[in-house]
Amino acid sequence: MTDYNLMKDFTFDERDEFTRKPIAEKIIKLLDSAIDVSPLIIDGKWGTGKTEFCFKLKNLIEADNTNDYKVGYVNAFQADHANEPLLTLIAEVASFYDEKDDKRKNFIKNAVPYLRLISGIGLKAGLGFAFGRYAADIPDALADGMEEIKDGSKSLIDQSLESMIKDQAEAEKNLSTLRDALSDIAYTNPIILLIDELDRCRPDFAVAMLETIKHVFDVENVQIILVTNADQLKATIKHSYGNETDSNSYLYKFFKYQINLPTTSKGAENQAIDNNDTYFRKVVQDSKVIPHTLKDNQFIYEIPKFLDLGELSLRNIEQVVRCIETLIVFEDKDKSKSPIAEEIFMVFLSFVYMMDKELLNQIVTRHINSTKFSNFTNSSRLDISHPHSRSDILNDLSVKHLFLFVFDGYFINSFLDLPSSTIERQTMQRHIKISLGKYDYVSDIHNDEYIKQVINNLLLFDIIK
Template sequence: MRLKTRPVEVDPASIYENDRLRRKEYVDNLTVLLSNVEAPLVLSINAPWGAGKTTFLKMLHANLAAQKTHAVYFSAWETDFAVDPLLAFLGEMNAFLSSQLHDNFSKRAWEKAKSAGGKILKRIVPVAVKVGTAGAIDLDQMLEDEASTLAEALSSDLVEGYVKNKELIDVFKESIRKLLDGAEDGEGLGRLCIFVDELDRCRPTYAIELLERIKHLLDIPGLIFVLALDKAQLAHSVKAVYGADFDAAGYLKRFIDIEYGLPEPDLDIFVDYLFECNGFEAYFRSTGAQDLQRDGQSLLSSMQLLAKSQRLSLRSIEQLFTRLKLLIISTPTSQQFHPDITLYLIYLKEFDRLAYEGFVVGGFEAQRSIDLITKVFSSGYESSEMVHQYIHAEILSAQSNKDPEWVRLQIADLKREQSEGTEIRKYYAGRVIQLYEYHQGVRSRVRIQPLIRRVEMLENFQV
């Protein structure tokens, strides 16, 4: 089983083959928008971590390319080793345009843009170094005339640097404009969509510099930037640079023209997607053991029910899957995993410590863990009754060695309900008793100490 989620592949020849979150409609709508909207434009696709932004962006990029719109995709996070985001932009553009430019005019325009961009980069670093050095010098220890000479030299460099950079920026922007518009002996590229992924994962200074480069250097007719980001996370990056009291939201609005909130997927679909792409389905199927395969289906149902009942964020769901993966990987296949009660205890440990501690202590203290089953896994959803029955029976099985008298009283109450309760309660009680008896078998017994040790082991990991 993979500990890290494998990225979803997007095949340009079959764009929606792996569209497990059913985002085709949204991709198609944005494709039409980006094909017709007036440029320049900066569009942000905003969604929390783990919501499938990268897959969405890759499908949108592939769909635009299929419509003959020029489109470049690159990951900001994979390029934040660069000294300046402009360097990464020039590199990615060069790789794309090398196969796209066929006429001499367009090639000359791009070479001129690259040259101007390179000179801008060359001028940025030396001036920054000189200014930084001046800040490190103890001027009190210098002679007055030496300090005056240094200040004059720095001032001259900064003024000259500003003038030269302004000229170079004008040349750069004009060359890009010609590349897009075309003239003389060739046709331009027309509009160019540049997809920037994972901006919120970059180091804060790089993310901010990239936004500033897009706004000040690349605000050119014909250029469209599509940024995939978690706005809340990016706001934290802005505050990390400018201070906790800085208006990060207002700052980001200066760079982004339109925000598009990526709709959250149906939670059943999202859980099913994570179950498959994280290797759970393959793992339970590969064991060949019927009990473990049944555990896999049970875990999927329980996770879907928990996500809907507690309205878990996509991030919380993915973190729960990661915790379960750690436990499954560290559990020998010769041992029963008992996914329903394991998931329940992981949840209780984080959100209702009193109920979790009661389960650990056992006996009458474990009653709260039974009482909360229907609250944690709400009724009314498909499979909810099945999940309730499984967890109830597994709690009784786990406690049977710790406090057999308490469990005997619980079973007696269930038998009374089975004979005297409503039809619904009769069926429920009968199923819990049946499942409890099954779990009292040698192989299927829920052993409380190994179960608790596995759940407690998670405290040693930061997810």
């Protein structure tokens, strides 16, 4: 579970493993500019660190606050039980000031009439009442009038419609007063509201929040930043309005800008590094369970580089590391014969467990589909039947190749093209054994037993929960 209290003080200077500070700085430049960028979406998939980025952005704005911004944070998911998004947003704005401050008092004074009006029966329920529906929602004082409607009397219908027209006029007047009060309070101190976790809210609350942002908070010097998963929010809109709804058009009628949180960052040599790869190394290094020998085993950090981690979230990476930690707790160190290779197998099988249960079962039954394995590891057949090819591969045997050799006996069809000659094949097997030596490789029998033990331990508990 996300620890918001822990995150609220995070800064980019404290840690920025995904190199996102430049993105935050560009967002601040947009907010400071004369360009009308609000409301703005910061889009990212679930588990990509949006909330942490949100707090870091807030703290960065406040750290060099030359425009005297009042910066608020709203966790929409925590607020949706109240079922009133406007009240949530108004409360956040009011919290900028001391209870005795005249700005706060005047703002609340102007907000209360509109809040009271929209939280009553309201226009939709009034229409329902006028035409005989929503009877359960009608106050007792009006219950007797229902009989007049049933008797065909038009007088109460006329009165109800007249009352609704007055209510609507009053609502528009109060809304205008509230917007003026909001604009007035933001004149001296421009407001930035960061709204987080809307993609996790109930569909009706999420849509109500969007409508509130559009109709109430679209005023000068008030800027809204929505930190969310845009695709999930579009699905929420479809849930509310039906699958035929053009959710993309509906959503973007509210917003002027979208910033996409990248899933890669630049490495030392300016190459793109997947954030999951970076985060895996960090979580391993931060673990209080994983020993230093495994943390220092650089071979394990090659594994995420050739797996397709695009569908995994940062939380999934944490779960992979939890698998590794659990295996370490279960491990019988007295039976260890090749620590380096065992650590590599442990990490690889933890990723398999997290990403592809079908492949894990194939490993258990020693009946692996070669195509499935090659797709999972992004590898291809190894042709070591000719001297020039075997020399290149065996002299620089990668971790990816290691798994092809280790699991070759498990494949339905061999993944290795070996020499046809028996003598050449025996020579090749000796070369393979020498090449595997850098991984402290002992024997196929030991590795088979170790792999079986790891999988049994992985399947013993539902570790990822």
